Amino acid sequence: MKQSSVIQNKTLFACVLCLIISFTQNARAVEIQEVISPGGVKAWLLEDRMLPITSVSFSISAGSSADPLKKSGLSNMVSLLLDGGAGKFNAEEFRRILEDRSIEMSFSVSKDYFSGNLKTLNRNRIKAFEMLNLAITKPRFDKVEIDRARSRILAEIASKRKDPKEIAEEALWSINFPGHPYARKTIGSNKSVGAITKHDLHDYVEKRFVRSNILIGVAGDITPSDLASLLDSTFPQPSNLEGKLFVETTFPSEAGGIYVYQLRQSQSNILFSHIGLPRGHPDYYGAYIINHILGGGSFTSRLYKEVREKRGLAYSVYSYLLPMKYSALWLGGASTDNRTASQTIQIIKNEWDRIHKAQITMEELSLAQDNITGSLALRFDSTSSISNILVAIQRQGLGINYINERNKKFKSVTLKDLRRIAKKWIDPDSLKFIVVGEPTGIKKGKLLKPK
Amino acid sequence: MSRLYNPFGSLIVSFGTLSLMIFLASSSWVLAQDFNPKTLILDNGLQIVVIENNRAPVVTQMLFYKVGSADDPYGKSGLAHFLEHLMFKGTRKNPSGRFSEVVSSLGGKENAFTGHDYTGYYQTVPVEHLSLIMDLESDRMTGLVLNDESVNSERKVIIEERRSRVENNPYGLLKEKIDAILFLNHPYGIPVIGWQNEILELKTEDIVEFYKTWYSPNNAVLVVSGDVSSFQVFELAKRYYGKVPFRFVPHRERIKETSTRVEKKVILKDEKVGHPSWTRRWAVPSYSSTYKEKAFAIKIFVEILGGSLSSRLYTSLVVDRPLAVSTGAWYFPNYLDKTSMGIWVSPRPNVDINQLVISLETELKLVEQFGIKEEELNRAKNRLIDSSIFARDSLSGPAYLFGIALSTGRSVSDVEQWSKRVSEVTVEQVNSVAREILASQDFVTGVLMPKIKN
Numbered sequence: 001m002k003q004s005s006v007i008q009n010k011t012l013f014a015c016v017l018c019l020i021i022s023f024t025q026n027a028r029a030v031e032i033q034e035v036i037s038p039g040g041v042k043a044w045l046l047e048d049r050m051l052p053i054t055s056v057s058f059s060i061s062a063g064s065s066a067d068p069l070k071k072s073g074l075s076n077m078v079s080l081l082l083d084g085g086a087g088k089f090n091a092e093e094f095r096r097i098l099e100d101r102s103i104e105m106s107f108s109v110s111k112d113y114f115s116g117n118l119k120t121l122n123r124n125r126i127k128a129f130e131m132l133n134l135a136i137t138k139p140r141f142d143k144v145e146i147d148r149a150r151s152r153i154l155a156e157i158a159s160k161r162k163d164p165k166e167i168a169e170e171a172l173w174s175i176n177f178p179g180h181p182y183a184r185k186t187i188g189s190n191k192s193v194g195a196i197t198k199h200d201l202h203d204y205v206e207k208r209f210v211r212s213n214i215l216i217g218v219a220g221d222i223t224p225s226d227l228a229s230l231l232d233s234t235f236p237q238p239s240n241l242e243g244k245l246f247v248e249t250t251f252p253s254e255a256g257g258i259y260v261y262q263l264r265q266s267q268s269n270i271l272f273s274h275i276g277l278p279r280g281h282p283d284y285y286g287a288y289i290i291n292h293i294l295g296g297g298s299f300t301s302r303l304y305k306e307v308r309e310k311r312g313l314a315y316s317v318y319s320y321l322l323p324m325k326y327s328a329l330w331l332g333g334a335s336t337d338n339r340t341a342s343q344t345i346q347i348i349k350n351e352w353d354r355i356h357k358a359q360i361t362m363e364e365l366s367l368a369q370d371n372i373t374g375s376l377a378l379r380f381d382s383t384s385s386i387s388n389i390l391v392a393i394q395r396q397g398l399g400i401n402y403i404n405e406r407n408k409k410f411k412s413v414t415l416k417d418l419r420r421i422a423k424k425w426i427d428p429d430s431l432k433f434i435v436v437g438e439p440t441g442i443k444k445g446k447l448l449k450p451k
Numbered sequence: 452m453s454r455l456y457n458p459f460g461s462l463i464v465s466f467g468t469l470s471l472m473i474f475l476a477s478s479s480w481v482l483a484q485d486f487n488p489k490t491l492i493l494d495n496g497l498q499i500v501v502i503e504n505n506r507a508p509v510v511t512q513m514l515f516y517k518v519g520s521a522d523d524p525y526g527k528s529g530l531a532h533f534l535e536h537l538m539f540k541g542t543r544k545n546p547s548g549r550f551s552e553v554v555s556s557l558g559g560k561e562n563a564f565t566g567h568d569y570t571g572y573y574q575t576v577p578v579e580h581l582s583l584i585m586d587l588e589s590d591r592m593t594g595l596v597l598n599d600e601s602v603n604s605e606r607k608v609i610i611e612e613r614r615s616r617v618e619n620n621p622y623g624l625l626k627e628k629i630d631a632i633l634f635l636n637h638p639y640g641i642p643v644i645g646w647q648n649e650i651l652e653l654k655t656e657d658i659v660e661f662y663k664t665w666y667s668p669n670n671a672v673l674v675v676s677g678d679v680s681s682f683q684v685f686e687l688a689k690r691y692y693g694k695v696p697f698r699f700v701p702h703r704e705r706i707k708e709t710s711t712r713v714e715k716k717v718i719l720k721d722e723k724v725g726h727p728s729w730t731r732r733w734a735v736p737s738y739s740s741t742y743k744e745k746a747f748a749i750k751i752f753v754e755i756l757g758g759s760l761s762s763r764l765y766t767s768l769v770v771d772r773p774l775a776v777s778t779g780a781w782y783f784p785n786y787l788d789k790t791s792m793g794i795w796v797s798p799r800p801n802v803d804i805n806q807l808v809i810s811l812e813t814e815l816k817l818v819e820q821f822g823i824k825e826e827e828l829n830r831a832k833n834r835l836i837d838s839s840i841f842a843r844d845s846l847s848g849p850a851y852l853f854g855i856a857l858s859t860g861r862s863v864s865d866v867e868q869w870s871k872r873v874s875e876v877t878v879e880q881v882n883s884v885a886r887e888i889l890a891s892q893d894f895v896t897g898v899l900m901p902k903i904k905n
Binding site: 028048050051052053063091092095096099100102104119121147148150154155156158159160161162164263264265266267297298299300305308309310311312313314315316335336337367370371372373374375377378380381382383384420 | 465505506507509520539548549551552555556557558559560575576577603604605606607608610611612614615618619633713716724725726755759760761763766769770773776777798800817830833834837838841843845846847882901
C-alpha cells in the first residue's frame with residue numbers, strides 16, 4: 001500500500017476523483033465538519049470512534065507538472081526526502097521515532113498534486129502531528145540523504161525505461177501533450193534529477209508548502225477541538241510567498257491513430273486515450289455513466305463483455321475518466337496476444353462507435369445509476385480512505401454539501417442526456433492507441449522509437 | 452517503489468483485474484487480535500465467522516473453500532484457479548452474467564482469488580442486501596453449469612492472465628522458477644495459475660470433478676464483516692447455506708518436502724529488466740506446518756532482519772554504506788504446509804551486485820553468530836502488536852485474515868491470540884531459528900539482470 005510509483009499515483013488519482021460521499025440513501029447521516037483552528041487553518045473532519053486511530057490526509061495544489069523543466073522530478077524527490085531528517089533529527093533518528101511509535105507517514109506526487117498521509121494510534125497522536133510539522137516545515141535535506149534518494153530515483157528510472165507498461169504510459173502522455181508539462185514524467189530524467197540541488201529542495205518547500213495551497217482531511221477518533229489545536233502547531237503559518245504556480249491549461253492533441261512500440265514479448269500492452277471532461281463540467285455526471293457502461297463497471301461493462309467474456313481476448317480491459325487540473329482525458333487499456341492486438345483494437349473502437357451513435361438502452365442507464373449511487377458507502381472502508389475522500393472533494397471544489405447532492409446528480413441524468421453527451425463528446429476517430437509488444441496485422445500504425 | 456516495496460512478494464492469482472495483491476501482501480504480515488468474532492457451525496458443517504464493524508452501512512461476505520492449487524491433481528496444474536474463474540459462468544438458477552449484474556446493481560463490488568491452500572469469493576454491498584448475495588453465493592456452491600464453449604473461452608483469458616503475470620513479467624517469471632526449485636517435491640513448487648502446457652490440456656470434466664469433490668459446505672468457511680449483528684447473519688446463513696447438503700470431502704493429502712542440503716541459484720537476464728535485483732529464499736515452518744511452534748520466532752527474526760527502515764539489512768546496506776537502493780525481508784506464515792521466508796536487495800547504480808551480496812552475506816553471518824539484541828526484539832514486538840490494531844481499520848482485511856487462517860488449519864482463537872503469541876517470543880527462540888535458517892545451505896538465490904543487446 002505504500003507503493004508510490006508514478007503510474008500508481010495516477011491510477012489512485014483517477015479513482016479518488018470519482019469518489020463522492022453520501023450515505024443518504026442508507027438513511028444514515030454522515031456529518032462532515034469543517035474545523036477552523038484559532039490560527040485560521042481549515043480541515044474537514046469525519047469523526048469515527050470505532051478505533052483509537054487518527055488519519056490525516058493533505059494535498060498541496062501543485063504537483064510534478066509545476067516542476068521547472070530543467071529540474072523535473074523535483075516534487076518526487078521532495079516526497080522521498082521529507083521523512084529523511086527534519087529539525088534536530090537526522091534521518092535515522094527521525095524514522096526511528098516514527099517506527100517505535102508505529103506512526104505511518106507517507107508522501108506521494110502526481111502530475112497535479114503533492115499529497116501526504118499520516119496515520120497514528122491516538123496514544124501517539126501529539127508526537128505524530130509534531131513529526132509531520134517537522135517534516136513539512138523543517139526538512140533537513142542532508143547531503144547523504146539527497147545522494148541516497150537520487151540513486152534510488154536513477155535506479156527506478158532505469159527500471160521504468162524497460163517496463164512495457166511504463167513505456168506505453170510515457171508514450172501516451174507525450175503524444176497527447178507535446179510540449180506541455182503533462183508530457184514529462186513525474187519521476188524526471190537522469191539529467192533533470194542530476195541537476196536538483198539542496199537549495200532547490202528547500203526552495204520548493206518554502207514556496208509550495210504554504211497555507212493557502214494546503215487542503216486537509218481528517219478521519220478517526222478525534223474531536224473538533226482536539227484537532228483545531230493540533231492544526232495550528234502542525235501546518236505552516238501564513239506566509240508572504242503565497243504565489244500561485246502557473247501551468248498552462250491545454251487540450252490533448254486531436255489526431256487519432258495507432259502507435260506501435262516494438263518490444264519482444266508474447267503479449268501486446270494496449271493503452272487508449274480520448275479527450276475527457278473537466279470535473280466541473282455539467283456533462284461530467286452523464287459522461288461518468290457512459291464510461292461505466294463502456295468500460296468502468298468492472299464485470300458488467302461492454303468492453304469486459306465483448307473483449308473478455310465473449311471472446312477471451314484479454315484478462316484485463318477497462319476505461320476511466322481522468323479529469324485533471326489543466327486538461328482532461330478518457331483513458332483505458334487491455335493486454336492481449338500479439339496476434340489478436342489488431343482485433344482487440346477494432347472491438348474497442350466499435351464499442352466507442354456504438355456509444356457515439358447513441359446506442360444506449362434505458363436498462364443500461366438504470367444499472368449504471370444503481371451501481372454508482374449504491375456503491376457510495378463502500379468507499380468508507382478505513383480511516384485513511386475517508387480522510388483521502390475529504391481531501392479529494394475539496395480539491396475538486398465540490399463543496400461540503402456535495403455529499404448530499406451527489407446521488408441526485410447521477411439519478412437525474414436521463415437517456416436523452418446520455419445520447420446528447422455521447423454525440424457531443426465522443427469521436428471514435430480521435431482515439432489513440434499505444435501498443436507495446438510485437439502486434440501483428442496493424443495497418444497504418446506509426447512506429448515509436450525507443451528514447 | 453517504496454523503500455520496502457518487495458517485487459518478489461505477490462502470491463495469489465485472482466479472477467478479476469481489481470487485484471487484491473497489494474492488500475494481501477501487506478496484510479499477510481499483519482495479523483490481528485481483538486476482532487471479537489462470533490462463530491457458528493451449521494448442521495451441514497459450514498463454519499461461520501462474523502466480525503461486527505459499524506463504520507459504514509455495508510457488509511463484506513467472503514466464502515473460502517479449503518482447497519487450492521496445491522490440491523490440483525498431479526499433471527493438472529491450474530485446476531483450482533481455472534474453477535475460480537468459471538464460478539462466474541452461471542448456474543441453473545442464475546444464468547451466466549446474472550450474478551455480477553445483481554451485485555453491480557446493488558452498488559456492490561466482487562472478486563475472487565486462489566492461493567495454494569484456499570479459494571475465496573467475496574462481495575461487498577450495502578448492508579440491506581446481505582441476504583441477496585448469500586442467496587447467490589450459496590446457489591453456486593452446487594449449482595454451477597459448465598460447457599466446453601465457456602471453458603475454452605475462459606482458458607484464453609487465463610492464458611492472457613498468465614502472460615501478464617508471468618511470461619512477460621520478469622519478477623513473476625523468476626519467482627515462479629524459484630518456487631519450483633525451493634519446493635522440489637511439494638505442490639507449493641507449482642504455480643497457482645498452473646503451467647502453461649497443463650492449462651491448455653485441462654478438460655471440462657476435470658474441472659467439474661474438482662468442483663464436485665471439494666466445493667461443499669463442510670469444506671468451506673463463511674466470513675461476514677460489516678454493519679451486522681451476528682444473530683442476523685446466523686439466521687440468514689441458516690436460510691441460504693443451511694439447505695446445501697453435507698457431502699463427504701477427501702482429506703487433503705500433501706506430499707512431504709525433504710531437505711536437499713544444496714544451494715541453488717536461478718538467473719534471469721531479461722530485456723524488460725532495467726536495473727538488477729537479487730533475492731534469496733529458505734523453506735521454513737508456517738503457522739500450521741510441522742515445527743509450527745517456531746513460526747512466531749521466525750516472524751520476529753524476519754522483522755528484525757528486514758521488516759522496517761531501521762532493520763539490520765536496511766541499516767547496513769542502505770544507510771551505513773552507500774550500496775543498495777532498497778532491501779528487505781518477508782515471511783508468509785499463512786500456509787498449511789512448510790512455507791518460505793526471503794530477503795531481497797537492489798544495488799545502487801554503479802555498485803557491483805556481487806560486492807553488494809558479499810556485504811549482505813556478512814550481515815547475515817553477524818546475525819547467525821552473535822544473534823539479536825533484547826532491544827531489537829522489543830521494538831519488533833511493539834511494532835507487530837501495534838500493527839494488529841491498524842489491521843482492524845478495514846472492512847475486508849479482517850474477513851480475509853480469518854478466512855485464510857481457518858482454511859489453513861488454524862482456529863479463531865489462534866488469530867485472537869496472535870499478539871499474545873508475538874509478545875511471548877524470547878531472544879533465545881529468535882536466535883535459535885535465525886541460526887538454524889542462516890546456517891543451512893538449503894536455499895535458493897534468484898538474480899534478475901538486464902539483458903544487454905549485442
